[in-house]
Amino acid sequence: MVGVPRHPLCSRHNGGVNFPLVVANRLRPFTMPIIVIGVIALIVTFFVVPVRTWTSQRDLLDSRSTQYGVYEEVNDALQDEVDALTAPEGVRQAIRSQLGYLLPNERRIPLLALPEAPVTLPDRWPYNLVVGIVNLREMQNVGVERGNLDTFNPLQP
Numbered sequence: 001m002v003g004v005p006r007h008p009l010c011s012r013h014n015g016g017v018n019f020p021l022v023v024a025n026r027l028r029p030f031t032m033p034i035i036v037i038g039v040i041a042l043i044v045t046f047f048v049v050p051v052r053t054w055t056s057q058r059d060l061l062d063s064r065s066t067q068y069g070v071y072e073e074v075n076d077a078l079q080d081e082v083d084a085l086t087a088p089e090g091v092r093q094a095i096r097s098q099l100g101y102l103l104p105n106e107r108r109i110p111l112l113a114l115p116e117a118p119v120t121l122p123d124r125w126p127y128n129l130v131v132g133i134v135n136l137r138e139m140q141n142v143g144v145e146r147g148n149l150d151t152f153n154p155l156q157p
Contacts, residue, residue, distance in 0.1 A: 084090035095101040102108060121127035 085094060121131050
């Protein structure tokens with residue numbers, strides 16, 4: 001039958017049905033959403049994930065740079081201390097400041113006396129006990145200054 005138009009889905013080999021064309025016609029409404037989903041997946045894979053990784057690496061680099069700056073300051077301070085301790089005067093100064101060492105001809109003199117602080121506490125318990133203790137200590141100090149009493153030392157019997 002030549003010249004008779006056939007339906008495009010029909011074929012001679014399978015009883016008049018062309019299965020690839022049938023499947024293609026059934027999937028035609030789903031092709032556009034599948035393509036859109038594929039394009040979105042490609043955008044996410046090649047743009048969003050690398051940008052997120054780049055921002056996290058940038059934040060990590062900033063924090064590590066700050067830590068590196070702190071380590072550099074500590075190293076500089078330690079190097080200054082090592083440089084000072086290589087000189088004999090630096091060693092003497094370190095022994096004086098850290099160990100309290102004095103040369104045989106030196107004497108330590110306290111520079112500041114204790115300030116006279118008034119005792120102004122309320123007249124109720126437990127403050128009245130504290131005021132009594134402070135008054136007792138003041139009287140003992142006056143007696144020691146006049147030479148009538150020895151200094152109270154709780155460590156001596």
